[in-house]
Amino acid sequence: xxxxxxxxxxxxxxxxxxxxxxxxxxxxxxxxxxxxxxxxxxxxxxxxxxxxxxxxxxxxxxxxxxxxxxxxxxxxxxxxxxxxxxxxxxxxxxxxxxxxxxxxxxxxxxxxxxxxxxxxxxxxxxxxxxxxxxxxxxxxxxxxxxxxxxxxxxxxxxxxxxxxxxxxxxxxxxxxxxxxxxxxxxxxxxxxxxxxxxxxxxxxxxxxxxxxxxxxxxxxxxxxxxxxxxxxxxxxxxxxxxxxxxxxxxxxxxxxxxxxxxxxxxxxxxxxxxxxxxxxxxxxxxxxxxxxxxxxxxxxxxxxxxxxxxxxxxxxxxxxxxxxxxxxxxxxxxxxxxxxxxxxxxxxxxxxxxxxxxxxxxxxxxxxxxxxxxxxxxxxxxxxxxxxxxxxxxxxxxxxxxxxxxxxxxxxxxxxxxxxxxxxxxxxxxxxxxxxxxxxxxxxxxxxxxxxxxxxxxxxxxxxxxxxxxxxxxxxxxxxxxxxxxxxxxxxxxxxxxxxxxxxxxxxxxxxxxxxxxxxxxxxxxxxxxxxxxxxxxxxxxxx
Amino acid sequence: xxxxxxxxxxxxxxxxxxxxxxxxxxxxxxxxxxxxxxxxxxxxxxxxxxxxxxxxxxxxxxxxxxxxxxxxxxxxxxxxxxxxxxxxxxxxxxxxxxxxxxxxxxxxxxxxxxxxxxxxxxxxxxxxxxxxxxxxxxxxxxxxxxxxxxxxxxxxxxxxxxxxxxxxxxxxxxxxxxxxxxxxxxxxxxxxxxxxxxxxxxxxxxxxxxxxxxxxxxxxxxxxxxxxxxxxxxxxxxxxxxxxxxxxxxxxxxxxxxxxxxxxxxxxxxxxxxxxxxxxxxxxxxx
Numbered sequence: 001x002x003x004x005x006x007x008x009x010x011x012x013x014x015x016x017x018x019x020x021x022x023x024x025x026x027x028x029x030x031x032x033x034x035x036x037x038x039x040x041x042x043x044x045x046x047x048x049x050x051x052x053x054x055x056x057x058x059x060x061x062x063x064x065x066x067x068x069x070x071x072x073x074x075x076x077x078x079x080x081x082x083x084x085x086x087x088x089x090x091x092x093x094x095x096x097x098x099x100x101x102x103x104x105x106x107x108x109x110x111x112x113x114x115x116x117x118x119x120x121x122x123x124x125x126x127x128x129x130x131x132x133x134x135x136x137x138x139x140x141x142x143x144x145x146x147x148x149x150x151x152x153x154x155x156x157x158x159x160x161x162x163x164x165x166x167x168x169x170x171x172x173x174x175x176x177x178x179x180x181x182x183x184x185x186x187x188x189x190x191x192x193x194x195x196x197x198x199x200x201x202x203x204x205x206x207x208x209x210x211x212x213x214x215x216x217x218x219x220x221x222x223x224x225x226x227x228x229x230x231x232x233x234x235x236x237x238x239x240x241x242x243x244x245x246x247x248x249x250x251x252x253x254x255x256x257x258x259x260x261x262x263x264x265x266x267x268x269x270x271x272x273x274x275x276x277x278x279x280x281x282x283x284x285x286x287x288x289x290x291x292x293x294x295x296x297x298x299x300x301x302x303x304x305x306x307x308x309x310x311x312x313x314x315x316x317x318x319x320x321x322x323x324x325x326x327x328x329x330x331x332x333x334x335x336x337x338x339x340x341x342x343x344x345x346x347x348x349x350x351x352x353x354x355x356x357x358x359x360x361x362x363x364x365x366x367x368x369x370x371x372x373x374x375x376x377x378x379x380x381x382x383x384x385x386x387x388x389x390x391x392x393x394x395x396x397x398x399x400x401x402x403x404x405x406x407x408x409x410x411x412x413x414x415x416x417x418x419x420x421x422x423x424x425x426x427x428x429x430x431x432x433x434x435x436x437x438x439x440x441x442x443x444x445x446x447x448x449x450x451x452x453x454x455x456x457x458x459x460x461x462x463x464x465x466x467x468x469x470x471x472x473x474x475x476x477x478x479x480x481x482x483x484x485x486x487x488x489x490x491x492x493x494x495x496x497x498x499x500x501x502x503x504x505x506x507x508x509x510x511x512x513x514x515x516x517x518x519x520x521x522x523x524x525x526x527x528x529x530x531x532x533x534x535x536x537x538x539x540x541x542x543x544x
Numbered sequence: 545x546x547x548x549x550x551x552x553x554x555x556x557x558x559x560x561x562x563x564x565x566x567x568x569x570x571x572x573x574x575x576x577x578x579x580x581x582x583x584x585x586x587x588x589x590x591x592x593x594x595x596x597x598x599x600x601x602x603x604x605x606x607x608x609x610x611x612x613x614x615x616x617x618x619x620x621x622x623x624x625x626x627x628x629x630x631x632x633x634x635x636x637x638x639x640x641x642x643x644x645x646x647x648x649x650x651x652x653x654x655x656x657x658x659x660x661x662x663x664x665x666x667x668x669x670x671x672x673x674x675x676x677x678x679x680x681x682x683x684x685x686x687x688x689x690x691x692x693x694x695x696x697x698x699x700x701x702x703x704x705x706x707x708x709x710x711x712x713x714x715x716x717x718x719x720x721x722x723x724x725x726x727x728x729x730x731x732x733x734x735x736x737x738x739x740x741x742x743x744x745x746x747x748x749x750x751x752x753x754x755x756x757x758x759x760x761x762x763x764x765x766x767x768x769x770x771x772x773x774x775x776x777x778x779x780x781x782x783x784x785x786x787x788x789x790x791x792x793x794x795x796x797x798x799x800x801x802x803x804x805x806x807x808x809x810x811x812x813x814x815x816x817x818x819x820x821x822x823x824x825x826x827x828x829x830x831x
Contacts, residue, residue, distance in 0.1 A: 326638070413675035416633055417737070421688040421744055422665035431687070432677055 034518070041515030044508040045274040047259040047267050050117045050129055051088070052241060053103060054110045061103055062117060062129045062241035063090035071104070089505075091119075091127035092240055099126055099505040113260050116146045120238070121254040123284060126505060128248070130240040137234040149236065150258065156234050156250045163251065167227050170220060178217045180476055185210050191372035278512060287466065287496050288506040292513055294468055298384065298486035299453060299520055301472055305388035305482065306395070306452050307445060313392065314399030314448075315441055321400070322407045323429060342397035350458030353390030358382055358462060378483050382463030384472045385482035390462045391455060395448035402447065406440015407433065442532040446525055453521045456490035464491045466499075489517040582650075584609045584748060584778040585630060590644035592625055594637060599625045601802045602644065607748075607795075612770055612779040614789035614810065617799030617825070623782045624672075626799075627750050630780065631667040632660055648748070665692070668746035672753040674733045676725035676740070681708075681717050684725045684736055688744035703743055710776075711739035712769050731762025738769065749773065751781040755788065767792050786826055790814050798822045 008014055048064040055061065066087045074082040084105040093099050120128040132149030135142045135156070143152035185206050192203055231251025238246045257270065281291025317338075325331045362379035370378040379385075410433050418428035456464075465485045472484045497503070497510040583606035592600035600622045607613050615623040628634045629646060632653060646653045653663060665688065676684050685704045686694075694700060704721070708714040713735045717728070725736055734754055741749060755763040770779060770792050783789050789796055790810060797807040798819075806813060806822045817823045 411673075411675065413671055413673045414677060416636075416669075417671060417675040417677065417740075418687070419636070420631060420633060420664055420669040420671075421691065421740065422661045423687075423691050424661050427691055431691075436678060 037511060037515045037518060040508070040511035044512050045271045045278070047119075047257055047262060047270045047274075049113055049259055050119060052112055052114050052117065053088075053108050055103070055107050056109050057107070060241040061088060061090060061101065063088035063101070066100070068105075089127070091129045092125075092246075093502075093505075094125040095240060095244060095246065099502065115260050116258075117241075117260060118150065118256050118258050120248070120256045122248070123252045123254055126285070126289070126502075128238060128240070128246065130238045130246070133237040133239050133245065135234065135236050142234070150256075153236055153250070153253075153256060156236075157253050157256060160231060160234075160251045160253065163227055163231055167224060167231075170224050170227070175217065175220050175224070176470075177476075178213055178220065182210055182213050182217070185213070187372045194371055279516070283467065286500055287492060288500050288502060288509055292489065292492060292509075292516065294471060295487040295489045295492040295513070296516060296520065297471055297473075298464075298468065299489045299517070300524070302384055302388050302391070302459075302486065302488065303449055303453055303524060305384065306391045307449060309389055309392040310395050310399055310448055311441065311445055314396045314444060315403050317396070318400045318403035318407060319429065322404050323425075323433075338397045338400050342401075345457075346394055346455050347457040347461075349390055349394045350461035352393070353386055353458055353462040354382070357386040357389050362386060381483075382461070382465075382485060383483040384463055384486045387459050387463040387486070388482075390458050391452040394455065394458065395452050398447045398451065399441070399444035402444030403437060403441050406437035406443070409440065410436040439532050439536050442528055442535065446528040446532070449524050449528060450521055453517070453524060454490060456488065456494060459488055459491060464488045466491075466495050489513055489520065493517065582609070583607055584649065585780070586645075586647045586650075587626070587629075588645040588647070590626070590629065590642060590646055592622070592629060592634070592643075593639075593641040595639035599802055600629075603804045605797060605804060605807055607778060607780055609778050610774055610776075611794040612774055612781060612792055614793035614796045615780065615782045615799060616784070616786060616789050616796060617805075619784075620801075621799040622802040623797075623799045624752055625802075627669075627752055627780060627782050630748070630750055631664050631669055633664075633669065635660065665744045666746055667748045667750060668741035668744060669750040670734070670737050670741055670752065670754045672756055674730055674737060674757060676728070676733050676736050678724065678726055680722045681725050681728070681736060682721040684740050685743050687740060692744065707739040707743040708736075710742045710773070711735045712765060713739055729762070731758050731765060734758060734762065734766060735769070738766070742773075746777060748778045748780065751779065753782055753784060756784060763788070786814075786828075798825060800825075 050062060051065050053061040066089055068084055068086045070082040071085050085102050086105060086108075087100060087102050089099055090096060090101050091099060116131055117129060118132065120130075122128055131146045132153065133146075134144035135149045135152045137156075143149050189203055189206050192199060192206075228251075232249045235247055235249045236253075238248055240246065259267075262270070278291045279296065280293050282294055283292060284290035321331055321334065325334075358381060362377065362381065362383075366374060366378050366380040414432050414436060415428055418432045419425070423431070463485050465487065468485050468487045470481075470484060472481050472486055473479060474481065493510055493513045496506045496513065500506045585605075585607040587603050587605040587607075590600055590603045591598060603622075603626060605626075615626065617623050625634065629642060630653075634640045634642070642654060648663070648666065652658070677687065679687075682704055685707050686700050689700060689703055694703070705714060705718075708717065713732060716732060717723075717736075720727075725733065728736060734757075738749075738754075755766055758766070767788065770781070773779060781789075781793065793810045795808065796810045796813040798805045798813065798817075798821075800821060806817055806819045808818075812818075813822060814826055817826065823829075
């Protein structure tokens with residue numbers, strides 16, 4: 001028997017099997033993770049059917065059927081397999097206090113999927129499930145009854161959404177611009193006051209224009225108020241399944257659907273509409289509803305700024321270590337230090353970023369260049385620039401190591417060939433070695449991007465916020481506002497999943513955000529891989 | 545063995561004196577130097593060290609103009625080291641050190657006032673391992689001229705054509721100048737490297753076993769090329785192939801363990817060598 005065992009071991013088959021098993025397990029885990037996120041994330045956009053249950057005590061339950069499970073520890077002699085229960089999303093949070101409800105299966109008298117129920121997505125309080133009693137406009141009943149009301153409601157909702165767009169434009173662009181200018185003038189006045197010889201004439205002129213702007217502001221606010229009033233002109237009276245009435249201004253409705261009457265095509269259309277609105281809209285209701293556009297934007301922006309910072313930094317360091325430095329004990333120690341830097345916990349980088357970038361560098365910038373804004377910090381507080389720099393520090397070892405590998409892969413013959421043609425060392429490096437090392441540099445960038453996109457902890461100390469008032473990119477000079485705070489998909493997941501008051505209702509959002517984060521990482525990586533591929537091809541075959 | 549060489553090369557006290565007496569130690573092989581009183585390159589008592597290890601021992605050698613000089617010898621004998629000293633490529637090696645003098649047209653190559661990049665444009669090199677850059681054929685040839693600041697497209701075009709013709713490659717690649725150099729065959733790539741070296745218009749071309757990785761047909765083409773190139777410049781070639789040295793060179797130096805054993809007209813080396821070790825080597829008894 002030992003002989004046989006030895007034979008098996010010697011043949012190496014066992015080892016091959018172990019390797020194969022490891023790879024298979026890995027693939028399963030990765031696949032399972034992606035599958036879980038995709039099922040939960042992509043399912044979120046599908047317009048689910050509404051079921052109406054009549055319970056044995058006579059009450060009704062209306063909502064989306066979510067899951068069915070065996071109640072834990074419910075096995076009794078009468079029910080050897082245990083009782084089961086179903087979970088429904090019943091919405092109507094303002095009436096019931098909760099979005100979800102468990103119903104024990106043996107309490108259900110009947111289940112049906114009525115054709116006339118509607119699902120209303122509201123701007124506040126989540127979804128409403130029920131039927132329409134009547135639609136009113138300025139107190140006058142326009143349509144009564146479920147079907148009539150439904151028909152009358154559609155154009156009203158469309159109109160309300162247009163109004164919302166208009167209001168948002170007014171608030172963000174028009175009033176935002178006025179506020180921006182007023183703030184600029186305020187800072188200018190303060191700056192003049194800080195100077196030794198304040199120029200009275202300029203201050204007076206500035207104050208005059210402030211007055212003018214404030215009048216403009218009042219005018220816009222008035223327009224805004226009128227528009228907001230229009231939102232409340234028409235309203236709808238809804239009835240939930242147990243007969244309670246609910247008055248709802250049409251302005252509070254995002255959309256209304258009758259999922260039980262929709263055919264497959266309509267559902268697919270709704271699916272993509274929902275998907276797009278999550279991608280393009282801003283969050284509502286403490287981030288648990290609405291879209292995640294600012295988070296996507298912030299994530300991509302931060303990764304781009306980080307890439308711009310990390311690549312030159314890492315490449316120059318690698319060039320020095322590999323091409324110029326005398327290979328000896330010191331360089332070896334630097335290499336070890338760089339490699340160890342990659343293993344430092346990311347929160348430590350966060351602390352460093354906060355202490356060095358935000359307080360030291362940012363604080364100095366503020367006292368030197370923005371004294372008029374103090375005590376409000378400009379750069380002396382977390383911002384997308386400092387977050388990006390912190391992540392650049394975090395990922396620079398990867399870029400250094402990959403670039404060094406790329407450089408060592410450049411054949412010695414290229415260097416000598418170039419030098420033998422009368423090139424200096426610098427010329428050889430720029431014209432021959434750097435192009436040859438580019439694929440290696442890009443590999444480093446890909447790894448850096450992959451790491452940076454998913455990093456959350458250091459960002460929480462250096463500039464990420466739950467809700468950013470403005471994107472870091474807008475139409476005010478200098479367009480890119482790197483001092484602003486920003487939103488991030490990774491932080492969004494943490495915030496929505498663990499910091500929101502209504503965790504259960506926010507769960508789909510967590511999966512959706514996770515899915516989109518993964519998609520962003522994959523997209524950023526694929527584009528870098530595509531560039532690398534194009535570059536390698538250029539060096540191998542035809543080129544100009 | 546080294547004492548013999550030392551004894552032969554002793555009289556080289558000063559540079560001038562040495563130049564006059566270069567031929568005396570090699571009395572048996574002096575025929576070529578008689579014809580060439582003003583050598584292109586003179587190596588005077590050159591010893592070369594890689595750190596502690598000495599690779600060359602007091603080499604004395606004069607390379608005449610417009611001739612092909614072949615350096616032969618077994619692996620590790622120092623012939624490539626000497627070649628790389630001739631355009632100061634050994635400067636790159638950490639701990640490398642040269643004692644003695646190497647002169648190009650009478651001027652000391654290792655003088656601090658010498659611009660190394662300028663020197664390397666005067667002394668071109670073709671390597672054993674074929675090394676065209678991963679760029680287009682055109683960019684490869686134009687690399688050197690561009691470094692020297694040549695930007696005019698029409699000049700570059702003309703120069704690229706001239707250099708490729710000089711390397712006998714023009715007819716084969718004229719329709720695909722902008723294809724990658726790596727798409728060429730090994731022999732074509734080596735001729736491209738020669739064209740690339742010719743494009744900077746060097747006075748001397750150093751070749752480090754240029755044909756060792758090539759097939760016989762490509763080798764024949766490059767050998768043919770050497771005959772033509774000799775008209776314009778001076779060639780120093782390191783080769784392992786004794787037939788090749790006999791075919792192409794005018795003078796041959798035989799190296800053994802870092803020493804120049806014998807340096808004479810090729811005909812003499814291969815028919816009537818004065819040193820028994822040379823005879824053993826060229827007749828294939830060892831090495």
